[in-house]
Amino acid sequence: MADAAVSTSSRNASTGRPMSQIALVNVGKTYRAARREPLHVLRGIDLSIEAGEVVGLVGPSGCGKSTILNIVAGLDADYTGRVTIQGRPMSEQLDAGFRVSYVFQESRLLPWYTIAQNIEFALRAANFPRSEWKERTLAVLDLVGLSRFKDFYPGQLSGGMQQRASIARAFSVDPDILLMDEPFSALDELTARKLRQSLLDIWEKFRSTILFVSHNAYESTFLADRIIVMSSNPGGKIAEEIDLRDVPRPRSYDDPALFEKSKEVIRVLDRRPVEA
Numbered sequence: 001m002a003d004a005a006v007s008t009s010s011r012n013a014s015t016g017r018p019m020s021q022i023a024l025v026n027v028g029k030t031y032r033a034a035r036r037e038p039l040h041v042l043r044g045i046d047l048s049i050e051a052g053e054v055v056g057l058v059g060p061s062g063c064g065k066s067t068i069l070n071i072v073a074g075l076d077a078d079y080t081g082r083v084t085i086q087g088r089p090m091s092e093q094l095d096a097g098f099r100v101s102y103v104f105q106e107s108r109l110l111p112w113y114t115i116a117q118n119i120e121f122a123l124r125a126a127n128f129p130r131s132e133w134k135e136r137t138l139a140v141l142d143l144v145g146l147s148r149f150k151d152f153y154p155g156q157l158s159g160g161m162q163q164r165a166s167i168a169r170a171f172s173v174d175p176d177i178l179l180m181d182e183p184f185s186a187l188d189e190l191t192a193r194k195l196r197q198s199l200l201d202i203w204e205k206f207r208s209t210i211l212f213v214s215h216n217a218y219e220s221t222f223l224a225d226r227i228i229v230m231s232s233n234p235g236g237k238i239a240e241e242i243d244l245r246d247v248p249r250p251r252s253y254d255d256p257a258l259f260e261k262s263k264e265v266i267r268v269l270d271r272r273p274v275e276a
């Protein structure tokens, strides 16, 4: 809609890129398969994520978290309702060059390319000039501690290293929106902690809008400004929002305030009152 067009004043101060507020309005999703009852996964979902905000989606298995990410990524266009980025239809914004990176639970690297070539592939797809590829590739591999492995093929790396490479690939294009589906769940806790911190360091610098899915209450509270807890009811309704904007950054896993918020997430997931 022209009246909601992105103006030059609404730009990210660090990157100069347009701001990327995401809104889902009355979004519904039904999976239909032959000889099966339709599965209504999402119904009436209203969700707004401010530009530069980090929002976590948590909820029981099968409640529709990945479905929401797929819709926001533009991978699933078969839904009802409206999804906008900065007030304009998402599909239009993606066509106009909004950069969305998606980190999945598994690395999804192209096995016939080296790690560096995988990242260059993403840079080419995002229209970065070839002259920038080498520097960007090395910079992101350095962030995830994989510089030495740039010429290795995915099959020559451990699962955790492959996942770090996929995170580097996502960061390489300076995404306006970063979507992550349990990105650290396959990693050992120490590596996961390092990568969460790297993610937040990059976010502090570039302020991408981040929407992630996690099953880990501590991870979610460490990363997020807000956590959206979804319920398992068939409508996939949003059960509660937990606000962490009052927990200062940089955060520490030892911060009692963070621990309290984690307990709150678990309480909502568990639907049990907090013990006095």
Ligand SMILES: Nc1ncnc2c1ncn2[C@@H]1O[C@H](COP(=O)(O)OP(=O)(O)OP(=O)(O)O)[C@@H](O)[C@H]1O
Pocket: 031, 032, 033, 039, 041, 059, 060, 061, 062, 063, 064, 065, 066, 067, 068
């Ligand atoms: N392509 C598909 N076709 C049919 N049903 C699907 C499809 N993708 C997902 N579903 C179903 O939709 C529901 C929601 O799936 P989704 O992956 O969004 O859940 P989730 O909350 O991310 O789950 P998890 O935490 O286990 O990853 C599940 O019951 C799933 O089986």
